[in-house]
Amino acid sequence: MASKTDPDEKRPSSRDVSSQDIDEFASSIPLIDPHAEKRLLLKLDMYFVPIIMLVYLTCFLDRSNIGNVKVAGMPEDIGASAKEFSTAVSIFYATYVAFEPPWSVMMKWMTPRILLTGLCVVWSLTTICTGFIHNVAGLYAVRLVLGACEAGLFPVMNLYLTMVYKRHEQGIRVSYLFVCTAISGAFGGLLAFSILKMDGVAGYAGWRWVYIIEGICSFVVAPIIWFGLPNDPSNAYFLTEEEKAMMKVREAQRAQYMGSEEFSWEEIWISLKDPKLYLSGCIQFCQDILLYGFSTFLPSIIVSMGYTSIEAQYLSIPVYIFGGLCFLALAFVSDRTCIRGPFLWLSNIPGIVGYILILAPTSNAVKFLGTFFCAASTYCGPGLNLTWLNVNIAPHYRRATAIGVQLSMGNTAGVVAGQIYRKSPYVLGNAFSVGxxxxxxxxxxxxxxxxRRQNEAKERIASGQREDTRKVQSGDRAVDFKYHL
Structure with a gap:
């Protein structure tokens, strides 16, 4: 019995092949026992997912802890005004946006192990150095370096997942990354709550210890990346010979989706002209307004409701956990059904309700309830949208370009978020988010x-009702490549 695969992942993409060639290609691929494949997937998850989650968790902690230290006296200690502090939040995304596309395209050339380990070392040292700054200029400098390094993590991690998993297996794995965003918010608040008690130890303020300790934690992760993530997942050190053979079969089944390993400017150009990319990028921008505004300023938003800064640190924990669990559940269902857009659309409704509750003249308890609704949309939206792009772009370099550009478009929202969340009670930021x-x-x-229209056009071409006059007919443009709706 054959394992479950997308039919569009196991066919050749050449525009000149006949139906007989396609059938011969499909029949030449060995069958995998579905139970053995499930055991393989479980093993892959057990080895890869904890490492990927740990890396992204520490990375997002280093990025978002600026929201925790804001309410712990950092701006006052370095002489930063509210406007200058907002600029420091936004300036991170200047280099972050600029470096995402090149890092994603360079992954194959540099190899995932070298690229990710090197970036982790640099952003860890930068985080530690942030604990020793004394003025606004120093804060600007470390934020720019941090943005340039962390820009490579998310697109490279996403590409790495496409090297391991099939299209209908990716949504739940991408959700693990965004769950780390939620965990880092919850854990970051708890960690900050604990570390801030070190205020005065060795003559350093509590917020400085937040940066120093979290930077050291990130640095420890670097060797885990080096030894834990093989450049070629199909030959991973923990796989048996039988499992490596299954990985080769899975690669053959995904031949059209993965494509050539050779760098191609033509594939990059095709990707840059694809309407799917820009529609996805615009969606990601809107969703990231929530992600960066909410995750960075949630402690401040809670303080604006009348709670103390210490209360804000631990009250944010259940909010983040709820958002992460919502995304896990929705991503699981999305993978099982291969439905993307409708779930993405539905996931935004709680966020609209939540922001309305926060903006309305309601009690603090109701406003706090609204943050839970917002959290559901904050983490479901960006992750589902990225998965929707991942599974609908092929082959590799076309997908690498699309992921990098889409994330760059989306992450410009970080610049906006830093400017709209300036003054308590953050009416402008919350109103902008719901808009x-x-x-x-x-x-x-x-x-x-x-x-849907593109899928219908492919069906008409395949049935002979319409002549195929398209200039690009390979990869995701092949008539037998069905877009996930």
């Missing part, structure tokens, strides 16, 4: 109709 969600709903619907 971004409304705009995202419109673009999601537009992308869904576009992809």
């Amino acid at each position: 971004a969600l409304g705009l995202a709903q419109v673009i999601i619907a537009a992308k869904w109709f576009y992809l």
